[in-house]
Amino acid sequence: MRQRIVRMALVAGVTVLALLLLLATCGGGADDPKGTPKPARTATGSAAPAAPVTRLTVPAAYDTHRGWELPDVSAGYVVDPATGLVAYLEPVGEARYRLRTVDATTGRPRWTGRPWHPLGGPGDVPRLLSLAKDGRRYVVAWSYGSLRGDPLTPASSFVSLDVYDAADGARRRVEVPWPDAPIVTATGPGVVVSDGKARSTVVAPDTGEVTTVAPEALGYPKGCPECRTLTEVRGMTPKGLLVSGARSFWVRGGWASRGHAPSGADPASGVPTSLTPGHVLARWQHKKGARRAATHELWAVHDVTTGAPLVQTECRKPAIEPGEHPRAVTSPGARYLAAGSLAFDLDARTGRCFENPDGTSPLTLTTVTDDGVVYGAGSARSPSDALAGGGNPVRIDLATGVPQALPPNVRLPEAEVAGVGLFRWTDPADRVHLVAYAEKG
Template sequence: MRQKIVRLTLVAGVLVLALLLLLATCGAGGNGKKGKGDGGPKKPVRTGAGPATQLTVPPAYTTRRGWELINTSPDYAISRTTGRLAYLLRVSDTQYRLETIDSETGKAGWKGANWRPPASKHFPKLLLVTKDDVEYFVTWAYGKVGVNALTPADTIVSLDVYNATDGSRQRIEVPWNSAPTVDTSGPGILISDGRTNSVLVDPASGRITKIAPTALKYPKDCPSCRQLTEVFGLTTKGLLVSGTREFWVQGGWFSRNVAPKGTDRSSGIPTTVAPGWVLAKWQLAKGRKRATTHDLWAVHDAETGKPVATVECHKVAIKPGQYPQAVMSPSRTYLVAGNLAFDLETKKG
């Protein structure tokens, strides 16, 4: 009985194999004959040439026009005066190149020369800075000067500063012995260690100016200003500095004097900066209806400190280690930082 079952199984297998061979030799008409000129399977015919990237967008938009960048840096910068968009391209394992395109058409613009940053394994950072109405693209990286560097004294912040109009470049190297933060929200390049040590770099001349902690000009009667002091940003009036609960511009305005109405005047904390603006978080004054559950967020004019737009938001359950960075719209009308958005014309958040 077992042998009979095995024989039947083998016969069924042979029949299936024969059927597969027959189907493989059949033509489109099913007669097993090849038509004239048939040399094998035909390639599928393309019925249309759609866009390279298919996106689900509102009806008013189209994906059949536009441009796309592939395998470029995660950072980019857009010049408002020239309309050029800058991005970094990896040209080898250790070399990069800054390139530009027209942000509206995607047409190629000027290209920089290849160069090797001190930290060549990762894309350098890319920023935009404006000084005296001239825009500059800035790439920066932090790392060792040479292969045999052994001490912190052998590390630098390497800056490449490009004129956004013609691509002319200058290299600036700043000795730095700790992890840096680099900010270009003011009329210069600010390098800081997240505390009181900082350096200013003029993008036009390349001049380097070291700012001593003793030159921060602390406001009077402000004990919290001397606790956890941090050089936070740069304004046209000077450095923006913060303490544990208050902040000020070096030799300029003091947060206590520009506190938004209805807040605790000594509770201001700057969270992020954008060209011309400072975003700060304030506690509502005691006795206010939502003082225990909400904070007030305000966009301040970086030159005068005056609050321009405010909004109350529910307090977060866990304070973030770092607040979202502020981003300006090309029209300079809107400021967005994480889930906060401000209309600077209507003064609403």
Template structure:
């Protein structure tokens, strides 16, 4: 260091005072550097506390939608590029969805709907015909739940139409993913439902088969086996198989309905209804929603209908509500949606508290049905939107979001950009759909806020 300082002296020498000043300045720099070094090292104190690391807070799923205040986006899970359908197990909390492989095959995967943790995954398979995604259902028997995927198409590429077309079912046990395939020859576009202890394939009329999910056994049900009620002329007009109960097939005619060999709507009509006017509009596991005309001569018979929820096992009327008749009959009635525990049901502008026996029709004073409810939770909160055609539009972000209390019949408007949950898992996780700019579907689980 002295050599370096010596070189700082001006050529030809300099005064002793100048050298002393310069050495003092350099010495000051060294002292300052040492002080900074000691400060950085904590001054040599071994008991100095280390700097605290910032605590990283969870930001939840990558996609942060605007959701109703009952849910939080700070926690949850997200699936990307999934099937439009998903299926929920009420006994295990598992959620099933389909993914498409690069080879054009499909695979069923599961997660825990509360945590998003991956569960079992099925083998990849190819449906009988090219399609966007096979459909998904959940079916329950007395002691088992099953996830079911189904698709429809030709057996081979060169198969003639309509011969050699099948409904292909893959049935998985919810607990471990055990799988069996069932193939049912079917010549026309099928309607596949799972409202009871089996899978029903129908043609929109009297032709149907029932598939046992446990054994894969196929039972054909001819029209003559539907056991039309005696004295019911309308039962043989526009006859349609609507679903399955533990007692038999649920069937409807142009005005009345019955369970094969079981109860008959005329004998279970709700109080105040025309007993020969019942029309089932929607069927869900364990319940059906029916529209009835009011009894002839009653005050509101010309302007109102009676909407009733029935128990499908007994036909018993559980709860009813009156609602204005539409100016124009709808081409399709809204699908009934039931809360996870089965205590609440909504359909379009109708809502029912099944345990309390309350029904509500949300309409304005002139009978305009502007509200479409799309989902309902175990707490009795329903979600939907006004100024939309149906529940699908509400879930897609259309109209003006609404939250309804099914226990009181009250409603409140939400922020215009709020997304509606399509369903809620039994663990209190709301399920939300969203499509990104690459047209990939996201399924997001946001839990209820603390």
């Protein structure tokens, strides 16, 4: 009898073990760094959310009764104008996150990724990027930290990238060994991990292939010895890495700035200040002896593929050189570009610098729409300060170029996509809400 009980217990144990193995096998998939990416869960038949509960004071172009609201995007979000996708991070427990996506127009859920543990400490939050390659769109969540082994094994630092196909959420994990805190960008068909100087690695979002580019292989232009000074990898373009040196910039294996200076500029003075998927915004000095060389600088938007200057304008030189140049933002259709006090219409080939003639009281521009409307603020310290309510809000129609003051309590849209403006506010529990209001008309 005792032997029979033992046999029955053994059979039960084997059965439980088999079930556990089966569940473990079924639960792998997209979380396996070496596995084939699998689609995430897709929401089907999900009803559109109710109109946003929060009624913010916003520009008159938006209807606060039509739209949607996400109650907690404290961990961050990213917008992909090409697909009308809003992706945001949702905390799961104390140390895990999952990526969720919604339709920008309706707020309906699209797909949801599986939870994962990012690198770093308990308070470290992954960051989000979006990019495109060969017609496919991707969302990338990345983190940086160490994987500690046994006490005799030193810690290894990595940049961990979870690359999601924007169409269905299929996920690929890529880990790049990296010794120090990285700069991670996605302005072209690859994710660039750099040290802010000449060392960089490029990750292909479609295959996960990792390509390391040595500093000596950055394709320094001939006849430019100063290009090897202050060398910095700026990002990725369709033709290769964008690199800068002292008073010059170039695309590795492609064009160089000295052959594409805007009219009236010193060819040996170009400094790239911001890179978007289609354009490079660069600052130039006037040619020596020019009438306004001592007081003004030239700003030009260059085609990222050819280097050709498309449009230019000028601004007063700052009394104090800024430590960080403003990031360029574009309209969803990429016709308009704004950065700091600069705004450009790339189709009409016009540009403006919104400041007083003596260089005082420059505007800080934050958002530009497909209708050629720019939002910003005067007397704001930075774009983030303007979006948080700092300064005096303004609206500018680039067709006229005349700033119009908005009521002081108006919140500015962080972005516009698919016919809705996106706004943020923080509730008393310190949770960040993302509120989408539809455009009127």
